[in-house]
Amino acid sequence: MLGLNKKDASLLLVVVILTMFAPFFLNPFPTESAMAQFNAGYPDLMQRFVIFGIFAIGFNLLFGLTGYLSFGHAAFLGVGSYAVVWMYKLLDYNVLPGLLLAVVVSAIFALAIGYISLRRSGIYFSILTLAFAQMMFAISYSDLIGRFLGISLTNGETGLQVYTSDPQVLLNDWETVPHLLGLIEMRSTYTLDLAGWSFDFNAGYYFCAFVMILAFYLAIRIFRSPFGLMLRAIKSNQQRLNYTGLNTRPYMLAVFVISGVYAGLAGGLMASMDPLAGAERMQWTASGEVVLMTILGGAGTLIGPVLGAGFIKYFENIFSKINENVLHTWFNFMPDGLENFVVAIIYPFIGKGWHLTLGLMFMMVVIFLPGGLVEGGQRIAKLLKRGKKDDDGANTATATKPAE
Amino acid sequence: MGILEVKNVGKRFGGLQALGDVNLSIAENTVHAIIGPNGAGKSTLLNCLVGKLIPDTGSVMFDGQSVLGRKPFEINQMGISRVFQTPEIFGDLTVLENMMIPCFAKRDGSFEMNAIGSVMGQKDIIERAEQMLEEMNMADKRGMNSASMSRGDKRRLEIGMCLSQEPRLLLLDEPTAGMARADTNNTIDLLKQIKEERDITIAIIEHDMHVVFSLSERITVLAQGTPLVEDTPDNIKGHPKVREAYLGESADQ
Structure with a gap:
């Protein structure tokens, strides 16, 4: 199917089902219940799941396949966002021209940064990419180039946004928010109320989900292609590859550009959901986040980065929402002294302290599951399989006896 | 000369x-x-x-x-093909994949961008790699992870990889x-x-x-x-x- 083998096709199918029915999966608790705060099925968060999924899939093409750890991928994210907002300012609120520009511009930036950074490998490569990203952050934050040219290119620390004084040459009267070809507005949401449950179906989410499925499909094809094989060979033994008559540089540059385009597309989608672009999107913390996502989910695996992105974004948004009052209501049943004690212990790990929880989880995964969440899943599957096999073995042993 | x-x-x-x-x-x-x-x-x-x-x-x-x-x-x-002092092979790849890489280098030159086609669809490359493994008496090891082989087998594979390019x-x-x-x-x-x-x-x-x-x-x-x-x-x-x-x-x- 679609040029994929059976295993990959079923993986793609799983991803399609998960993303299409995400509004159901992510809202398992009735709206009025105490558990409702663990629901993640609201449009804003679901959009972030898939957008960061795209970002991580692209990052994994570089890091997972070749082992080159880029620490500056957020630069392309920012470039993509700026490109989309600029298209809003110049043309109108249709997202497609912006996304197209985001792809082109991030490819150009990736080509330039990759060309220089790929002269080195290992830690030096990481540092070079980090340096570029931080330079781009600083330039955007102070709008250095814009000031030099006498225009507002990134609008500095305020961030780039659309003003009524912008040209917007194609703007129609009805356009006030980002939309797709005038067919549907990104923010439009249909809410389905079903016996206490409430499910949101957001146009923007489905648009991003569609792009992510496309990106995921393309990633599978790259993984299974001769090009992907060469990238894995680069990770395995670059020396042998050079002495086998293969030039590693163009392979590396190609995958760096592809990976940068994925990031640019993700950044563009962010601005497609919310017509803003700020320099903080390029900061090194954002670059670090995608590294965490990929490693947490399982670097070098197909589904890992998507899982990692979802995992981190879920905890970022859900854990950070729990505050002291919520904790007190949870542990209400305890005697007062104990209640306060338990709340005091847990408090540092929630709310603004969710990074602490993330850090602990990351440590656990890296130490006990070096292959990430995917390895965890594989181990569970293996255990289940073995249990089943033992059962089968026992059954056949008893069953064959009378037959003899 | x-x-x-x-x-x-x-x-x-x-x-x-x-x-x-x-x-x-x-x-x-x-x-x-x-x-x-x-x-x-x-x-x-x-x-x-x-x-x-x-x-x-x-x-x-x-x-x-x-x-x-x-x-x-x-x-x-x-x-000119070179065999190293310590066998240099692609340890993360299978024996067959190891053998396919020099076959790609022989057929496509030093760089070929084929990111969409499937590796398994490259019939001529697979055929050539399998034939080469046969000649090296390694056909039974084709699906094995190459890093787990003995040093002698790694050497044999490395020599086979060099030969598949017909240097x-x-x-x-x-x-x-x-x-x-x-x-x-x-x-x-x-x-x-x-x-x-x-x-x-x-x-x-x-x-x-x-x-x-x-x-x-x-x-x-x-x-x-x-x-x-x-x-x-x-x-x-x-x-x-x-x-x-x-x-x-x-x-x-």
Whole structure:
């Protein structure tokens, strides 16, 4: 199917089902219940799941396949966002021209940064990419180039946004928010109320989900292609590859550009959901986040980065929402002294302290599951399989006896 | 004219003259061994042939074309394959995938962007790789992770990968270093078989005299960065200069 083998096709199918029915999966608790705060099925968060999924899939093409750890991928994210907002300012609120520009511009930036950074490998490569990203952050934050040219290119620390004084040459009267070809507005949401449950179906989410499925499909094809094989060979033994008559540089540059385009597309989608672009999107913390996502989910695996992105974004948004009052209501049943004690212990790990929880989880995964969440899943599957096999073995042993 | 002509090659590392003035001619379809005591410059010479090092002086011509200034992958595409002292294979890949990579390099050249087609759809490459594994007697190991093989098997795979490119010159850098006796003998047999079955020139750097004398047709003895003598194995054995510089030392061991 679609040029994929059976295993990959079923993986793609799983991803399609998960993303299409995400509004159901992510809202398992009735709206009025105490558990409702663990629901993640609201449009804003679901959009972030898939957008960061795209970002991580692209990052994994570089890091997972070749082992080159880029620490500056957020630069392309920012470039993509700026490109989309600029298209809003110049043309109108249709997202497609912006996304197209985001792809082109991030490819150009990736080509330039990759060309220089790929002269080195290992830690030096990481540092070079980090340096570029931080330079781009600083330039955007102070709008250095814009000031030099006498225009507002990134609008500095305020961030780039659309003003009524912008040209917007194609703007129609009805356009006030980002939309797709005038067919549907990104923010439009249909809410389905079903016996206490409430499910949101957001146009923007489905648009991003569609792009992510496309990106995921393309990633599978790259993984299974001769090009992907060469990238894995680069990770395995670059020396042998050079002495086998293969030039590693163009392979590396190609995958760096592809990976940068994925990031640019993700950044563009962010601005497609919310017509803003700020320099903080390029900061090194954002670059670090995608590294965490990929490693947490399982670097070098197909589904890992998507899982990692979802995992981190879920905890970022859900854990950070729990505050002291919520904790007190949870542990209400305890005697007062104990209640306060338990709340005091847990408090540092929630709310603004969710990074602490993330850090602990990351440590656990890296130490006990070096292959990430995917390895965890594989181990569970293996255990289940073995249990089943033992059962089968026992059954056949008893069953064959009378037959003899 | 040999297939490989090395003329007046010199290489200096700081205060150390690693290669003095090396002249070497390797005739087509022969097995030519380069021997010498530790520090004689054997590996430096080899690295100058494959593009890892650029000599300070002199010229290296392969089949009438200069290799100097070319990158290792370009030199390989000219028809020189190299086997390393420790087997260099793609440890994360399966044996079959290992064998497919040189087949791709042979068919598509140094770079080919095919990111959409499936590897498993490349029937001609798979066929060629499997045939090569068959010739190396490794067909049963095709799905194995190559890192988990024995050293002898890794060497066999590496040689097979080099041969699948149909090189005109095969360079071997101490192919039996660190091997058990049985693996060493297997490797010798394999190289003998290659020599008989193919039109190929083999240059071999080796410490093990047993390997050198059972394979080579010509021997160059290198000492302190300059060739001492070049002759047939029988003459080398009795050569007083060689005994003094090299064989006497190893006979004591």
